[in-house]
Amino acid sequence: YTNVRNLAGGLGAWKKAELPVVTGSMPEAPKAGTAPEIKDQALYELLKGFFTSLPDGFYSIKADKLNTELAEGKAYNLIDVRREDEFQKNGYIAGAVNLPMETLFASLDKLPAKDAPIVIYCASGHRGAIVAMGLRLLGYTNVINLVGGINAWKAAGFPLEGVVDWNALWGDFLTNLPENFYTITAANLNSALVEKAPFLLDVREAAELEKDGYIEGAVHIPVRQVLDNLDKLPAQDQPIVVYCGSGHRGAFVMAALRFLGYTDVVNLVGGLNAWKKAELPVVTGSMPEAPKAGTAPQVDALRLEGLKAFFAGLPEGFGTIKAGDLNAALGEATKPFILDVRTEKEYTEDGHIEGSVHIPINTLWANLDKLPAKDARIVVLCKSGHRGALAMMALRMNGYTDVVNLLGGTNAWVAAELPLVK
Structure with a gap:
């Protein structure tokens, strides 16, 4: 028989594809015809x-x-x-x-x-x-x-x-996020820098430092290069504060380092924007000293490879959408799916974007069935961008191909004088 194939996955795959089956009866009995000549009787008997x-x-x-x-x-x-x-x-x-x-x-x-x-x-x-x-x-x-x-x-x-089972790792990470979601406020960072300074990691691009300045004492390693420079970071049990412009990229780096065994890493909520809004000082007119190389830690090679792939695939804009652009997209015929990962209190009392689906970040992995197809356009948002970035990173590393984060979260939406439903 020269043209015989097997249905991959059998009837289970057929039904999973939502294709029709006949129930309530049996097929007709097959009709007898002429049997083919058996050329190898021993093989036939076997x-x-x-x-x-x-x-x-x-x-x-x-x-x-x-x-x-x-x-x-x-x-x-x-x-x-x-x-x-x-x-x-x-x-x-x-x-x-x-x-x-x-x-x-x-x-x-x-x-x-x-x-x-x-x-x-x-x-x-x-x-x-x-x-x-x-x-x-x-x-x-x-x-x-x-x-x-x-x-x-x-x-x-x-x-x-x-x-690496990224589905299990991200599920555990998001479900067990602490109350502060691994963030530090500008005020608390300012106090820490006076008392016992943590290692301060600025992950913005060089042009941003030249334009907006940086926090004194910071070490500069752009976001896409951090994982190639682990020898420039302190020991894995030492305190590290990551920051970017808004908190979006800092969240990526914080999560990546924690997956690699760094136990005391937090992200500056709101990034340098929040630091400057609090009228805290920045250094301008110069660049930080180049970070010093030391000994790179022993990390899980497979995890490192997967995380590097994520950072290497970051698009221009680092996977964000501005409030004005999101508002315009919501007026189009094909609207993006809006995923709000804030707490219940934030969602109801502070207000939410009309039409958004609310799934707090700690429960996201238990509710993936509420999301659209993995190739659908999804916009994630939180209050400042930190949690939205974590959700975006988790989804992208698990096969969702068109996920972006609302830059600055609902803070930026309100600042743009766009409406929230309460």
Whole structure:
């Protein structure tokens, strides 16, 4: 048979795509015709014997059962039959050996004994089933296939090696944000600089420092370059205050450093704009001294790679939208989805943009089903831009492709004399 294919994901994928199924009846019985000539009777009998002796479960194991048995110490030989690039890019189950399907049958010497317990898996279960069947036909007596492949393993929330689960990391980070959301006010920073100065990191562009000045004592490393200069930062347990112009970029850097093990990093809420609004001093007419290199800390290489990719992909404007531009967009036929991540009190008492959807940032990850498709235009906002930036970064790092943050938050919206609903 030369033109046979398998439906990827089976009926489960068909129904997930919301395609129609017939219920309440059975298909008509197939009609008999003329059987084809069997050119290899021995092969036919071998295959027929395989199908007629299929047990309940069809030589498969579900993700939850495999996870339980592995945790209990059952010694399975895990064989990952995906391509090497899939294995490296998408992660793998701890202890698995990568033997791609295309070359596995030329590498049988790399398999355990024919009676050893083997679990085969691929991405969705298709290739795994082919390999498991092939091995059983070759006399391997204890081979099973992971139902749904590594996709089912991931969907069940079980851990993977060789990859960072940004969905889980961001969910934990946002859900457990403290009351101050890892920020410091201008007044409190000013006091700290007098008492016991933290390391002050200015992540704006050089032109901004030349134009607007900087806080005395600050070290300047532009936002896109911070992660390439970890040797210029203090030890991971030392206090660090990050700031930018409005708080947007500072939030990115604060989160990134915390993901890399820095335990005492906060962002100046409102950025240099808030500092100047409080009539606190800035240095003008010069640039800060170049930061001094030291020893870079040991950080999780995979996390660092993922965070660098986020910063490298920041667009011009760093993923912000100004209040006036958002107001204009709301008047267009296709309006963006407005996500307000402030607290309940802020949303009701301070007012909100008409038509916005309210999900406090601590509950965002438990309510992703309330968001539109991952390619839809989403504008996130908070009061000053800090929480909005965190939500934007989290969503972008989890596959949402068109998310921006309202620059300056509702503070900027009100300053532009635009209406809020109370």
